[in-house]
Amino acid sequence: MKNLFFASTIFAAAIMALTKEANAQFVVSGTAGIVSESSANNGDKESSSFSFEVVPSAGYVMGSWEVGVGFGYNRSKTSVWTDGRKNTESESAYAIEPYLHYDILQAGRLIFGAEAISVFGFADSERSVKLELLPVLTVEINDRWDFDIFANVLGVNYSHTKNKDTDHTTSSFELMANNGHLLNMGFTYKF
Numbered sequence: 321m322k323n324l325f326f327a328s329t330i331f332a333a334a335i336m337a338l339t340k341e342a343n344a345q346f347v348v349s350g351t352a353g354i355v356s357e358s359s360a361n362n363g364d365k366e367s368s369s370f371s372f373e374v375v376p377s378a379g380y381v382m383g384s385w386e387v388g389v390g391f392g393y394n395r396s397k398t399s400v401w402t403d404g405r406k407n408t409e410s411e412s413a414y415a416i417e418p419y420l421h422y423d424i425l426q427a428g429r430l431i432f433g434a435e436a437i438s439v440f441g442f443a444d445s446e447r448s449v450k451l452e453l454l455p456v457l458t459v460e461i462n463d464r465w466d467f468d469i470f471a472n473v474l475g476v477n478y479s480h481t482k483n484k485d486t487d488h489t490t491s492s493f494e495l496m497a498n499n500g501h502l503l504n505m506g507f508t509y510k511f
Contacts, residue, residue, distance in 0.1 A: 344380035347388070349468065351375050351506035371396035375417065381510065384424075384433075390417035392439075413443035421456065431458040435470065448481040458508075466508040 358368040379388015392415035423433040441448040
């Protein structure tokens with residue numbers, strides 16, 4: 321996992337250095353999300369979870385291509401009733417997310433594209449590597465601002481997770497039809 325992280329970081333740095341030579345346009349972007357869930361448990365007792373995520377990103381646009389890196393933060397809190405007592409757990413997670421985006425088709429101010437993302441996650445109890453390929457719909461608001469919709473309803477996902485407390489490793493490959501969150505939204509500003 322360290323070698324993949326190192327190779328992706330070197331690749332992203334090299335691409336960003338090359339974009340300076342190609343007169344690429346610098347962009348900043350980001351997404352944010354909040355998830356809150358609750359369910360009945362043991363009659364009137366309920367379990368609940370809440371999480372907040374923010375992922376600011378920076379990169380370069382060269383024609384139909386965009387390359388960059390995001391830095392994610394996620395905070396989650398889960399409460400579960402067990403044997404008449406409420407147990408609450410909180411966890412923070414961080415991620416480094418190099419990405420490559422390609423605009424496939426443009427119709428006026430609407431752009432359909434695809435984005436490949438490598439997610440290197442660092443949580444309190446585990447480390448993970450994820451590779452995702454997602455469809456993206458972009459709405460050009462004006463020459464500087466874009467509104468991005470990342471459709472998590474379809475995609476390809478490879479995940480490798482290692483729990484540092486138990487030393488247990490899990491690998492999985494998914495062709496996603498719905499991974500739980502339907503859409504992520506964000507904005508892009510072009511300098």
